[in-house]
Amino acid sequence: MPVPTAAEATPRKLLRDVVFDQLLTAIQDGTLEPGERLNDEELEKWLGVSRTPIREAISKLADIGLVETAPQRYTRVAKPTIEQYIEGLRLLYGFHELSARWAIPNLTDADVEHFRKLGDQVLADAEAKSKDIILSASRFIDVLVERSENSLLQQLARQVDARVTYMSLPRVGYFQWDIFAGYVTGLVAAAEARDADAAERVMRAQAVKIEEFLAAVEQAGGGFPGV
Structure with missing residues (x-):
C-alpha cells in the first residue's frame, strides 16, 4: 500500500x-x-x-x-544618505504601483477588512504626526505586495522597502502628512471596489506629489526645503 x-x-x-x-x-x-x-x-x-x-x-x-x-x-x-532615500523611494513607488494593479482583483473580503484596519492605523499615525507611520505605512502597503502573487516583485519590493524604511526614519519630521490621508483612503476605497484602475490612479497621483517634494529636496542640494 x-x-x-x-x-x-x-x-x-x-x-x-x-x-x-x-x-x-x-x-x-x-x-x-x-x-x-x-x-x-x-x-x-x-x-x-x-x-x-x-x-x-x-x-x-x-x-x-x-x-x-x-x-x-x-x-x-550604514549612515542614511539623502541620495539613497531619493533613489529608493522612487523605485519603491514603482513596485507599489505594480502591486496595486495585480493585487486588487485578488483581494478577499477578509483581505479588504485587514487592509482597512491597517489603513486606519496609518491615518492615526498621520494625525498624531508619529514616527510610527514609517512602519505602519509599510505594513499597510505590504498587503498589496503579498497579494500581487508575483514572487519576484515580492522579493525585490521587500528589499527596497527595508532600505527606504531605514533611510526614512531620520527624515520623518519632513513627512508629507497632508497628502498621505488621501492616498490611504483612496487605496482602501479602490480595494473595497476591487477597482485596480482606481488604485493605479491613486498610486500615480501620490507618485507625482512625491516627485514634486523630491525635486525640491534635490534643488535644496540634498537637504530639505526650508531647512
Whole structure:
C-alpha cells in the first residue's frame, strides 16, 4: 500500500533569515545605530547563534545598503544618505504601483477588512504626526505586495522597502502628512471596489506629489526645503 504522506508543514525560516530579521529590526528601531561597528563575537553572544548565519545575514543587509563593509577594516551600520532615500523611494513607488494593479482583483473580503484596519492605523499615525507611520505605512502597503502573487516583485519590493524604511526614519519630521490621508483612503476605497484602475490612479497621483517634494529636496542640494 502507498505510504501516507504527512500533512504539509508550515515552512520554517532558515537561521540566516531569522538572524537577518533580528538585525534588520535592531537597525530600524535604533538598537544598532548608524555608524556602529558590527563585531562577530558580540553578535554571536547577543543572538545566540554561530558566526556563519550572522555573516550571511550581514551580507544580505549589505546588498540592500543597510550595512557597509571594508575587508580587514570594518563592518558597520550604514549612515542614511539623502541620495539613497531619493533613489529608493522612487523605485519603491514603482513596485507599489505594480502591486496595486495585480493585487486588487485578488483581494478577499477578509483581505479588504485587514487592509482597512491597517489603513486606519496609518491615518492615526498621520494625525498624531508619529514616527510610527514609517512602519505602519509599510505594513499597510505590504498587503498589496503579498497579494500581487508575483514572487519576484515580492522579493525585490521587500528589499527596497527595508532600505527606504531605514533611510526614512531620520527624515520623518519632513513627512508629507497632508497628502498621505488621501492616498490611504483612496487605496482602501479602490480595494473595497476591487477597482485596480482606481488604485493605479491613486498610486500615480501620490507618485507625482512625491516627485514634486523630491525635486525640491534635490534643488535644496540634498537637504530639505526650508531647512
